[in-house]
Amino acid sequence: MEIRVEDQDEDGAPIELAEPETLSDRLLEMAGATVLSLYRRPALATAISTGVGWGIRYEQLWRRALGGRRRRPHINWHEGGRGPALVLINGFTGSGIGWPTVWVSELEKHFRVIRVDNRGTGWSRRAPMPFTISDMADDIADVLTACGLETATVFGQSMGGMIAQEFAMRHPHRVDRLVLCATIPPVPAFTANPHGVSLAAGIAFPSGRDIRRPTKQQLTDFLDALHKFTAAGYEPPDNRLEEFAAQNLVRGTSRYGAFCQGRAINAWRDPSRLRHIYTPTVIVQGAADRVVVPANGHSLAELIPGAEYVEVPGVGHLIPWEATQVLTDLLMKDREHPTTSNPHQPKENDHG
Template identity: 30%
Template sequence: MAVVAVGGRELTYVRRGAGEPLLLIQGMAGHHGLWGEEFLSLLARDFDVVAFDHRGVAGGGRVDEPFTVRDLAEDAVGVLDGLGWDSAHVLGISLGGMVAQELVVAHPQRVRSLVLGCTYAGPDGGALDGPGPVRMMTAAATRDVSKSLRAGYEANLSPGFRADEAEFERFVEAVLSEQVPAPVIALQMQAALQHDSVAGLADVRASTLVVHGTEDEMITPKNGDHVASLIPGARLEVFEGVGHLFWWERPERTAELVREHALGR
């Protein structure tokens, strides 16, 4: 891992490949390891890929005070500055998709193209009513790590994908590869619940692709329709039978979509 100084703290990141710059923004409780080496390697064939970790995650400094999604977007700007990138293609998923929305609204010149995955724009037409978060919080209340990991696996991945038990072992290994403190997750959830970029998305001019799985229990598929409807010219790609972590279940197809959307090939 490398580090970049942003706002008085050091955010961690990994970098792969060469080509046009591509910034990956993870979701709630996520870290760079949850992109998976297979997906990162596929993207690295065409891009200079940077996957950074949010404040408080994977060594990214202690975080005690509340923050907003817009604050996290300013962190992303700081990462771009630290890397010396004037602009980049941006892929944000879940909470990271909310961050990417705020980034493109506040700093449109920094975003070459935009991919928003399994995300939410705000309460006026969207809803954070998926059963997955409740399942995960119920398991977390037991303080049984194995139950929490299993609940996270079931909430984030489709039944069809979960049929192969070997995938659970791979998921657990990735989740536990970096530290995401519980208080930071709680602050991320607070920020996500306050997120509302509905009005601002009407002014987005970056070429935008929205991706959502039909079996997403964390942020339900209707939110993909909603996000795409708000951004002029946005295209919606629906993954049938796929859960929240769509790039985990369909890494080759997701990488292909990002390449086609960003590079036109």
């Protein structure tokens, strides 16, 4: 599957993109376009991704050699509620506290909700770095084990959706259902958007300092960045975006943590592996997503056997904030009418 760089939706209508507003925004946009132009050719994209992956592994070995014995990853999580287990995995630089409180409270009435701090974020900032998407997928398995759980429904937002896919491939018997939200398939199958690079850089907290009482200006600056992730013209019904901004500032992700997550994303490759996901899967995509264009959701639906595709009109990248009820209804539908098997899964005696 050839990688594409798009600024149009599936019907050919242009996706409304905000123009870069500062010199740094423009430079990031240019850098993003330059890098992503290298990914236009699948063979070159795979080679770059492979090189990034080898670089991560080499640095891991080097750090272990200098540091003596291998340090066990320290991964933090937050949990609450009762019922079937539901794991929430956040996106780039997002931690386990960075979810809409109103949504988490509703989910905890029906599920045992486990919100993981990905490596480099929240209270997992001391976890070993660098790392890969596979490492973070194995972290989810470790968290489930620590919680005394064999299986869970796994929900992944953006980068968290990549981790969720990898988790389903590496630990297939530990996933009840898979919900992939505003995310992409591995290199080279994703559809790139140069504008997304500058947007992602805008939310990467630059210093990693914790600001327990953000100033009005700090909140305003972060809010401006967050609004670029939502559909054009989106007006939240309450203070959920202000809350999200404060959550990110209270426990910031360092530049190096964000850099390591970026490396992990770029090293994640081989979409052919997705054909081995037989977990019941739902792909949720915002039709007006300015970061992950809808073509990515369509690609995932083609790559994962039997996956259901749900596109939400008028919604951007922050689906848990912009379309909270849609996700709640979807998760509750799965809880009340669980799908126990995928009709596309091979039978035990099927050797073909």
